[in-house]
Amino acid sequence: MHKGPIMDLQRISALFEQRREGHTLPQALYTQAESFDFDMAAIFGQSWLMAGMECELPKAGSYISMMVGKWPVVITRDKEGTIRAFHNSCRHRGSMICALGSGTTPKLVCPYHRWTYDLDGSLFAAGRMDSSFDKSEHGLKPVAIECISGTIFICLSDTPPPIDDFRAKLTEYAAPHNLKDAKLAYESVLVENANWKLVMENGRECYHCSTGHPELSKTFPVGMSKHFDSGHDERVVAFEAQMDALGLPQTPVEGHYWQIARFALNEGCVSISGDGQHLSKKLMCDANGGDIGSMRWAVDPHCFVHCTADHAFMFSAMPVGPNETHVTGKWYVHKDAVEGVDYDVEKLIALWTVTNLEDKALAENNQxxxxxxGYTPGPYSQEAEMLAQRFTDYYCDKARDYIATHGKG
Incomplete structure (x- = not known):
């Protein structure tokens, strides 16, 4: 659907031709406004993006209003309970209908001229229009949406990429975590003065973690490679066998734009937390007494999620400008967990908050x-940065496909 700004695709294509295999990107792809416009059109306009969890729309009339770059999107739960997504742009003169954030409303009402839409996107009322006006032709423009095991994914393209393989695997791996029975406990937005690709490269490797994240290193296996590969670590091999016996999928799986795996935390740790212990007494998965490691999935171009027995954490990096990225963090707990009784919000968010702040400093310094x-693209570590390289390879593949399709004529 996205048409985007006029870009010199030949000039952008030349940048991708300069990229050496196994190396970071040419400078202009991290710095130039034209490259940012290209990324929005070719990457974010053509990809499945995680918007959050179904639990954020707990009842009919619930909505989430968010930005994908400069593009406003609204997600609703209609009267029948169906979750839908729309371009948040009035069909009258284009005003944004729902202010950013979330809430509950019986109708979607444009603040400009009060055009009013039902939660299914159909136009309910438009005052002072002539008798030939047909409301049925002026409903909100839909956005492709997929709800998978309690998660919500949207895609702005009229021809979204295939999602069947990811849907099947995420359904299998997420099932034990009962994400439909979660609730959003806290949300934060961090402004990072760095290109979104630098933010994501940083988030796809732990080469920097032992020195950059001393707090995270207490519970997180920062020395492992790629999909948290265990090698011949007897404790980790035993964990994998135990998960298999419990029927909890753990084998790393991946597609072109996604990865999923369950991995063991450091010895004695049952959650990704300051002390390695559960942050909520009310568990989302009580198998093995809540000692099930972390089930992580990552979706390019922008997010990763960690699900431990007690909570889930979502990280999303959304481009705003060539050198500005908004990092959203969302923490979820069981819907029946009581704040102040079963969990403490400050303790719940402490570890990922300090980790995100450390990553903000690293990404901004990287920028x-x-x-x-003197910047020259450098080589990735084949032992410690395989997922970072995988992200950059994905980005280049996606970009070249877009150029091949749109660069003719």
């Missing part, structure tokens, strides 16, 4: 260095 006249 300053990439801006240098």
């Amino acid at each position: 300053l260095g990439v801006n240098s006249l």
Whole structure:
């Protein structure tokens, strides 16, 4: 659906031709406004993006209003309980209908001229229009949506990429975590003055974790490679066998734009937390007494999620400008967990908050260095940065496909 700004695809294509295999990107792809416009059109306009969880729309009339770059989107739960997504743009003169955030409303009402839409996107009322006006032709423009095991994914393209394989695997791996029975306990937005790809490269590797994240390193296996590969670590191999016996999928699986795996935390740890212990007494998965490691999935171009027995954490990096990225963190617990009794919000968010702040400093420093006249694309570590390289390879593949399709004529 996205048409986007006019870009010189030939010039952008030349940048991708410069990229050496196994290396980071040419400087202009991290710095230039034209590259940002390209990324929005070619990547974010053509990909499945995780918007959140179904539990954020708990009843009919619930809505989420969010931005994908500069594009407003609204997600609703209609009177029948169906979750839908629309471009948040009035069919009258284009005003944004729902302010950013979430809430509950019986109708979607444009603040400009009060055009009113039902939760299914159909136009309910439009005052002072002539007798030939047909309301049925002016409903909100739909956005492709997939709800998978309690998660919500949207895609702005008229021809979304295939999702069947991801849907099947995420359904299998997420089932034990009962995400439909979760609730959003806290949400934060962090502004990072760095290109979104630098933010994501940082989030796809733990080469920096042992020194960059001392708090996370207490519970998180920062020394493992790729999909948290265990090698011949007897404790981790035993964990994998135990998960298999419990019927909890753990084998790493992946597609072109996604990865899923369950992995063991550090010895004695049952959650990704400051002390390695559960952050909520009310567990989302009580198998093995809540000692089930972390089930992680990652979806390019923008997110990852960690699900432990007690809570789930979602990380989403959304581009705003060439050197500005908004990182959203969402923490979920069991819907019946009582704040102040079963969990403490400050303790719940502490570890990922400090980790995100440390990553913000690393990404912003990375951007300053990439801006240098002396910047030259460098090689990824084949032992420690395989997922970062995988992300960059995905980005280049997706970009080249877009150029091949749209660069003719």
